[in-house]
Amino acid sequence: MPDSNAIAASSPAKPVSVIAEALRDWRALEWPKWIFVLRTFLAVCAALWIAFRLGFTSPSTAMTTVFIVSLPQAGQVLAKSFYRTIGTLAGAAIAILLIGNVVQDRNLFIVLLAAWLGICTTGAAYFRGFQAYAFVLSGYTASIIALPALAQPQAVFDIALFRVSEVMLGIFCAGVFADLLLPNRVTDQLIKAVREGYASFIDYLQQARDGRLELAAFEESNLAFITRAIEFEGLRESGYFENPEIRVRSARLRLYNAEFMNVGTAFYGFYAMLGRRRRAGDEAIVAAFRALSDPLLMALQPGGRPPANAAEARRVLSDLREFRSQLPQRLRATHVEVDTATRAAGKAFPEIRFDTVARQFDRFLEALTRVTEAYAALDQLGAKLPHRVAPFSPHTETLGAVMMGLRAFLTVLLVAGFWIVSAWPAGASATIIAGVICALFAAAPKPAVAARNLLYGFIIAMPAAGFLLFAVLPHLEGFALLCAAFAPFAMASVYAMATPSIAGIGLGFNLLFANLVGINNVMDYDPIGFFNNGIAQILGVIAGLLMLTAVMPAAPREFALRMRAQLRRNAELACRARLIGLRARFESRTRDSLVQLVSRADRSRGEHLPQLAHALAVLDLGDAIIHLRRAARDAGARFPAPMLNALLHNILALLHRPSPIKRAAALAAVEAAIALQPDIYQLPSVVIDDVASDRPIHAIDDPLWRMATDLMRIRGILNDEPWFAEMVRTLDMDRAQIAEEPAPEDTSDAA
Amino acid sequence: MPREVAIYGVLLPTLLPILIGVAACYWLLDTALGRFGFYQRVWHPPLFRLSLFICLFVGAAWVLQQ
Numbered sequence: 001m002p003d004s005n006a007i008a009a010s011s012p013a014k015p016v017s018v019i020a021e022a023l024r025d026w027r028a029l030e031w032p033k034w035i036f037v038l039r040t041f042l043a044v045c046a047a048l049w050i051a052f053r054l055g056f057t058s059p060s061t062a063m064t065t066v067f068i069v070s071l072p073q074a075g076q077v078l079a080k081s082f083y084r085t086i087g088t089l090a091g092a093a094i095a096i097l098l099i100g101n102v103v104q105d106r107n108l109f110i111v112l113l114a115a116w117l118g119i120c121t122t123g124a125a126y127f128r129g130f131q132a133y134a135f136v137l138s139g140y141t142a143s144i145i146a147l148p149a150l151a152q153p154q155a156v157f158d159i160a161l162f163r164v165s166e167v168m169l170g171i172f173c174a175g176v177f178a179d180l181l182l183p184n185r186v187t188d189q190l191i192k193a194v195r196e197g198y199a200s201f202i203d204y205l206q207q208a209r210d211g212r213l214e215l216a217a218f219e220e221s222n223l224a225f226i227t228r229a230i231e232f233e234g235l236r237e238s239g240y241f242e243n244p245e246i247r248v249r250s251a252r253l254r255l256y257n258a259e260f261m262n263v264g265t266a267f268y269g270f271y272a273m274l275g276r277r278r279r280a281g282d283e284a285i286v287a288a289f290r291a292l293s294d295p296l297l298m299a300l301q302p303g304g305r306p307p308a309n310a311a312e313a314r315r316v317l318s319d320l321r322e323f324r325s326q327l328p329q330r331l332r333a334t335h336v337e338v339d340t341a342t343r344a345a346g347k348a349f350p351e352i353r354f355d356t357v358a359r360q361f362d363r364f365l366e367a368l369t370r371v372t373e374a375y376a377a378l379d380q381l382g383a384k385l386p387h388r389v390a391p392f393s394p395h396t397e398t399l400g401a402v403m404m405g406l407r408a409f410l411t412v413l414l415v416a417g418f419w420i421v422s423a424w425p426a427g428a429s430a431t432i433i434a435g436v437i438c439a440l441f442a443a444a445p446k447p448a449v450a451a452r453n454l455l456y457g458f459i460i461a462m463p464a465a466g467f468l469l470f471a472v473l474p475h476l477e478g479f480a481l482l483c484a485a486f487a488p489f490a491m492a493s494v495y496a497m498a499t500p501s502i503a504g505i506g507l508g509f510n511l512l513f514a515n516l517v518g519i520n521n522v523m524d525y526d527p528i529g530f531f532n533n534g535i536a537q538i539l540g541v542i543a544g545l546l547m548l549t550a551v552m553p554a555a556p557r558e559f560a561l562r563m564r565a566q567l568r569r570n571a572e573l574a575c576r577a578r579l580i581g582l583r584a585r586f587e588s589r590t591r592d593s594l595v596q597l598v599s600r601a602d603r604s605r606g607e608h609l610p611q612l613a614h615a616l617a618v619l620d621l622g623d624a625i626i627h628l629r630r631a632a633r634d635a636g637a638r639f640p641a642p643m644l645n646a647l648l649h650n651i652l653a654l655l656h657r658p659s660p661i662k663r664a665a666a667l668a669a670v671e672a673a674i675a676l677q678p679d680i681y682q683l684p685s686v687v688i689d690d691v692a693s694d695r696p697i698h699a700i701d702d703p704l705w706r707m708a709t710d711l712m713r714i715r716g717i718l719n720d721e722p723w724f725a726e727m728v729r730t731l732d733m734d735r736a737q738i739a740e741e742p743a744p745e746d747t748s749d750a751a
Numbered sequence: 752m753p754r755e756v757a758i759y760g761v762l763l764p765t766l767l768p769i770l771i772g773v774a775a776c777y778w779l780l781d782t783a784l785g786r787f788g789f790y791q792r793v794w795h796p797p798l799f800r801l802s803l804f805i806c807l808f809v810g811a812a813w814v815l816q817q
Binding site: 243 | 761781782784785786788790791796797800801
């Protein structure tokens with residue numbers, strides 16, 4: 001933390017420097033917030049003024065829009081605006097369709113509207129970032145247009161047209177101010193993220209090389225890299241709208257991000273393998289590959305630091321390619337050392353194990369080359385993309401999203417049912433808000449907390465709006481005074497929105513405040529309507545909150561079980577699916593699983609770390625299996641299909657429900673496959689012998705050798721005690737939770 | 752230019768289709784300018800982009816009014 005260091009360094013300081021320090025802190029932390037507050041307030045005033053001039057029916061919608069799309073960075077505002085526009089248009093179209101076709105049958109109308117909200121919530125929960133917001137908005141807009149139009153169907157088109165115009169006006173004002181008035185740009189942050197991501201990965205390699213990476217830190221770093229990749233995707237999405245230079249690089253940035261995640265998992269595979277070799281007592285091999293990493297790190301940090309831009313990355317890239325092509329020669333040097341060291345210790349030299357690690361190291365180098373290629377390609381717009389990957393699309397798992405959609409459907413039905421049965425005059429507002437709560441917080445890691453914050457904001461907003469509406473506004477004349485009256489409320493709440501811990505309260509305040517004050521050219525002071533509406537909306541939030549906590553709450557246990565099922569499906573894919581393009585498909589599924597795991601994880605309880613370790617372990621095994629299957633395909637009759645099938649079957653059974661017996665069966669199947677060609681395992685190292693023909697490791701296409709190294713890798717993974725402990729630990733966690741809450745299913749294993 | 756046009760019997764402001772057309776053209780032009788690094792030679796790119804859009808929109812509306 002540079003800030004705290006700076007403060008600590010100057011602690012016995014002169015008063016002047018303390019003040020200077022405080023000022024600098026204020027400049028760093030508070031200044032951007034106040035700029036944001038000022039910018040948003042000016043945008044609100046501009047939107048209101050234009051709405052008055054154009055005679056819109058509810059200028060407060062334009063005002064609310066400004067509040068909602070106002071985010072600290074210009075690109076975020078533009079991206080959210082774009083998706084808000086799409087959501088609004090889609091919602092308006094659905095509202096007109098619904099009113100046009102089923103207005104005669106009110107019950108059918110309510111059911112269809114609830115179904116639409118459910119569909120939108122599913123979309124909002126499935127997608128992440130601003131796309132999710134488009135779904136929230138289309139559900140919300142449909143109900144906000146259609147419900148008032150239920151009483152006056154012929155007015156639906158006017159309501160829709162005004163709603164769309166007001167939203168567009170708010171978007172326009174917010175966008176112009178965010179982009180022009182002292183803007184805070186995503187572009188800068190994105191460029192920084194590219195550079196820092198690459199540099200921090202190299203730093204992580206350096207730590208691993210120096211042996212400074214404890215297991216917990218290793219897991220934390222994996223988590224940090226995946227989190228970084230998710231955030232990077234969000235930045236890219238915002239930058240797309242902010243800056244055409246980012247837009248034309250969008251595909252390149254995507255490639256970079258996907259490769260960034262891949263290199264993380266590739267390094268995991270290599271590092272875990274080295275750990276296994278160390279635990280198995282092959283210190284010589286570990287030392288040999290550690291020695292190799294010095295020239296690699298030198299190549300990655302020319303002049304002692306990682307590349308700072310794409311041009312420097314190109315230089316690193318050529319060094320890296322050279323390093324990889326010289327790998328066999330370099331390995332020959334270390335091989336001699338390993339050989340003498342093991343023979344001195346009186347052991348047989350593990351040639352095939354050496355080859356296995358060498359091949360894994362080469363795969364890691366391949367991933368490293370690819371991410372560096374993607375980095376170097378960022379400023380070469382004329383050239384073609386260096387290679388393609390499946391796009392990185394962070395989203396939630398499907399089943400969870402569908403369940404959230406069902407919950408929103410149910411919520412709207414229940415609240416609307418209550419509204420109809422009790423003939424509640426303001427029931428429509430409550431229905432709309434309850435649906436919005438379910439959609440808006442569907443994908444939040446802690447939906448109940450977010451909804452509660454919003455509720456606090458609503459509760460504070462009601463007396464504030466009442467005070468402004470009935471005590472202040474009647475005495476004012478003119479637009480300037482109106483803005484002055486708004487200023488303290490709007491500024492305080494926007495300031496709250498800029499403070500992460502109370503951002504939800506600020507947003508809730510703004511939503512209800514703008515709605516209740518309902519500012520208009522001809523003001524309508526209606527205390528009864530005010531109370532009805534305000535109380536209805538607060539009750540709507542409470543109803544949504546209750547549904548979020550009571551019906552299918554975000555239970556870590558269900559989520560963990562679904563994630564395990566998903567990992568199992570990934571492993572099944574590796575074992576069963578057609579081999580053509582399988583590795584790319586497996587990689588992209590891997591990314592998806594890791595992202596889902598990390599983005600839903602409740603960080604505070606640390607539960608995600610064993611899950612993440614489990615996921616990485618399963619994925620490591622899956623990768624090994626794909627390589628083995630390819631080798632077996634090329635080996636043809638020399639590796640009989642029944643044997644391979646038995647092996648895959650046993651491994652799948654183990655992943656399905658880990659137990660010592662299943663592990664023994666899987667290991668026995670691997671040993672049987674190894675016993676099939678015993679000679680291979682006694683041969684001298686192919687990697688070393690191959691130096692004469694100057695072939696890089698990945699070009700060695702002897703299928704039996706490839707098969708042998710893959711079998712060794714799989715045996716290593718299965719034999720790995722920490723790996724197995726990880727598998728059983730997550731299972732035990734699930735079991736413990738099942739035991740806590742008596743559930744019908746009993747997972748006790750025969751073993 | 753009439754203030755409103757009828758599309759499938761629905762009256763819409765005439766400026767709306769113009770806005771949509773101009774927005775599409777602007778998007779292409781903006782991307783092309785970004786692709787060839789034009790914005791690196793501009794003093795204030797966001798201001799330039801906003802002005803460009805307004806010029807295109809007003810220009811198109813004015814020309815079509817004739």
